[in-house]
Amino acid sequence: MPDFRLIPSIERLRQLAQVRALETRFGTEATVIALRGAAAAVRSAIGGGDGSLSTDSLVTERIAVLTEAELSRVFRPSLEPVINATGVVIHTNLGRAPLADRATDRVALVARGYCSVEYDVGRGTRGRRDIHAEALLCRLTAAESAVVVNNNAAATLLVLAALASGREVIVSRGELVEIGGGFRVPDVMAQSGALLREVGTTNKTRAADYAAAISDRTALILRVHPSNFRIEGFTERPSLDVIVSVGRKFNIPVMEDLGSGYLRTASRSAVRPHSDPDQTSLKARSELDQRSVGV
Numbered sequence: 001m002p003d004f005r006l007i008p009s010i011e012r013l014r015q016l017a018q019v020r021a022l023e024t025r026f027g028t029e030a031t032v033i034a035l036r037g038a039a040a041a042v043r044s045a046i047g048g049g050d051g052s053l054s055t056d057s058l059v060t061e062r063i064a065v066l067t068e069a070e071l072s073r074v075f076r077p078s079l080e081p082v083i084n085a086t087g088v089v090i091h092t093n094l095g096r097a098p099l100a101d102r103a104t105d106r107v108a109l110v111a112r113g114y115c116s117v118e119y120d121v122g123r124g125t126r127g128r129r130d131i132h133a134e135a136l137l138c139r140l141t142a143a144e145s146a147v148v149v150n151n152n153a154a155a156t157l158l159v160l161a162a163l164a165s166g167r168e169v170i171v172s173r174g175e176l177v178e179i180g181g182g183f184r185v186p187d188v189m190a191q192s193g194a195l196l197r198e199v200g201t202t203n204k205t206r207a208a209d210y211a212a213a214i215s216d217r218t219a220l221i222l223r224v225h226p227s228n229f230r231i232e233g234f235t236e237r238p239s240l241d242v243i244v245s246v247g248r249k250f251n252i253p254v255m256e257d258l259g260s261g262y263l264r265t266a267s268r269s270a271v272r273p274h275s276d277p278d279q280t281s282l283k284a285r286s287e288l289d290q291r292s293v294g295v
Helices: 010-014 017-026 028-047 056-075 101-111 134-141 152-164 185-192 207-213 240-250 282-288
Strands: 168-172 195-199 218-224 254-257 292-294
Touching: 010 017, 010 028, 010 056, 017 028, 017 056, 028 056, 152 168, 152 185, 152 218, 152 254, 168 185, 168 207, 185 195, 195 207, 207 240, 218 240, 240 254
Parallel strands: 168 195, 168 218, 218 254, 254 292
Antiparallel strands: none
């Protein structure tokens, strides 16, 4: 018959030198929770006839080992360095581009203490936390204003909510994509309050399809970069400047969701080998029409 009396009380286990060391390292609350889980696991093992748990010392040692293993697992950082051997240099799942040494040094310097995240040092008053990258982005893209958010789906949601809530947004059927993380263009649009107006077909959408769908309910035309798949063969997709021309004709703003598109400054005029020919500089895009929005 299993002898559960071999399992010490939690308070008795806490007196062990190795457990006291764990409390110092991980805290009392977390250590007690881990002790209870380890004691329950040992109870199950004894009940299952584990012959290696026949004495007080063996039981105590097993609980201590299980406790340390559980605490190490729980407190192990989820982010850790890896080697990128995928062949994809800018890899979404691996943190995209590594930061330069100057950037990481700056992050470390600022993160060690307090910083002006939402304080205007010059004026001595509360500031805005979205200004730190705004000036750089505006200079890079020729935008009037800019803000950084967590991902491109969030950026698209904000723009749609601001410009098209309760009104129609025209999108090609071939661009109603799902990107990594389960974000779907129709779902993002619904969350923003905008109304989806599909045009064209999966493989062919023409400028005339956009023009025919425009009405007094139209808020904007949305062009989505299908960054995670490709349709080949019998296809047609108007370029951005053609869509902007349609928007200009009907006085409808055009928004482009660049997805994981390649952001280039105007000074870098050469297109990379095998890159999307539509990935021209954002400065050039903005010069096409001030009503076009690049995300």
